[in-house]
Amino acid sequence: MIDISELKESGYFSDFSDSDLAELAVIGTATHWQEGEIIFQQGSPAKNFFILKKGTVLLCFPSGRSLHLKNGGHGIGWSSLVSPFRYTATGICLTDTTLIQFSGTELYSLIRMNADFGHKLMAKIARTMEERKKYRV
């Protein structure tokens, strides 16, 4: 459980309604990672979706390309919501990092219960996927 204000501050959900955010806040957990820690490995089952709140994360793709994500507002681990549910990159914390973690299963439950929320979330995920597509090839 996190505070709604934390979700608002993160930027990723800025266009979501307060009621959506309230539901998200119930299933969100703030997780703290240390510099050098691996958040997830490419190819491993994708169970969680993260929002970068503070710190820097490097997404390393098998193609050798990498994406440097800093400060808040980035969604990480969209594979937890999209088939085949395996992470397509390895996420490494370059600094001490705070991530808001959502269980993929719980997000799915929210999507199932609230279609409007589902549309908005999937639209964001699709945008993120599109942005990162060029890193995967």
Added chain:
Amino acid sequence: MYGVDAISAANGWMITVAGISIVFSGLLVLCFFISNMEKAIKLWDKQKEKVKHAKLKPVPELVKSKKTRDDKKRATVTKVVWLTPEQVEIYNYYRWITERLGEPFSLQRLLEHAEKRGIHRPHYHLDMFLQEGLIYDAGGDKIGFHRWARDIRIELIEDESGKAAK
């Protein structure tokens, strides 16, 4: 012969005292050397820096010694980045590794090499170089691969407190 007599007959006391003394003095000398090694290196760096300042603008050793064609026709310096001696050392190591990897390079491979070689806080330093713009995304069809910025000059901060002041 047994007991103290046997020890005395074989010079046991002398060997023991001499042995323990040699082991202790060996490690003590080493301990003294190690304790002062860091200071000596810093002093050496300072002297080197002074000489460099007298001759020309400070450029990290590796960058200076390994000039490429790109360097020769590089753009004018647009930014100055201040680094501590430790950061400069790591910067030089990262440049050395990427020389082997070739540009543009993969950050993942750079990190792997840095970790394998025991570079101090490789993730933190990589992040710092990225944030400072010393390493930038190559873009275009090489998006996600990275290059070293040629238009940034490195300046050395004299002591650690400078880092906090920055």
Added chain:
Amino acid sequence: MDLIINFFHNTGFGLATYGHLIMIAVGLVFIYLGIAKHYEPLLLVPIGFGILMGNIPVFKGLGLGIYEKGSVLNYLYFGVRQGVYPPLIFLGIGAMTDFSTMLARPKLMLLGAAAQVGIFVTFLAALALGFPANEAGSIGIIGGADGPTAIFLSAKLAPHLVGPIAIAAYSYMALVPVIQPPIMYLLTTKEERLIKMSDPRPVSKREKILFPIVAFLLCCFLAPAALPLLGMLFLGNLLKECLVADRLAQTARTALIDIVTILLGVTVGASTQADVFLTCKSIGIFCLGAASFMVATAGGVLFAKLMNLFSKEKINPLLGAAGVSAVPDAARVVQLIGNKEDPTNYLLMHAMGPNISGVIGSAIAAGVLWSFLLK
């Protein structure tokens, strides 16, 4: 019928004695400890199997036994007899060891020196028990808790004792988690065990490169007889740290050390033939070896306490136990005990400093004993 009886007499069944059977049982115990209990499996499995190989009763004169000139095992044993294998193992150890824990806090090196007291106290005890000086020196080095060093020195001073000394050294190294804790508890108070160590300073790459060169020069000028061991140790470390000889360092810390460990383990095991091994001397060696380990542990712990009397920054005296060079087992024991007292106290990396300096200390001690006792 006579032919069959003759054949039977020439088989292992016909030639076996109680000694062979006892040694085969010892070999099986080693293999069991290595595989089932994971006690130093990389050493105990080849040594255990070597013991089996050395104690198959064979017909003398066939050129099969390790002590028979021209036999395959005898050729492989050359590396032990002439002290070839231990320096090669040290090369690998150097190439796999990061000395930065020691460089970050050099005063902990003195704990590695203090733990070598065990070597010299045992040397005196062995002399007092009637062992000749060369044998006493070889027995004392067991307290260095360093297998290759023990083999190297005994091969030089008392080659006939290589088997028992190597077996004793490796057995006690495997038993570090059993031998050390009671002594550590006995000599420290709860408050002392709770002492937390501050974070070590970062060590620059240049320091790491300079260290093996200067340390080699300093140590070998002081104790030239330690040259083969320390030379290879520091060369291995330089290969690792200099970055430009990565391939060599990689080979030294993987393939080379593995090959030499297999050869050393098998030949040392095979050298423990019942008639050579099952003697009163071996019992004496085992008893003194155990004592040597205990004194070494106590020496390190007590010296850490002594240092605390004079230094502002207190040292957790458990770190002294890591001064015996059994790397990294002694450091792990320190971590385990420190962690038991306070689950937030992580001593492992601090203990690696004295642990590694113990390797250097025991090699210097071996060099000193060699130069004093070589006839």
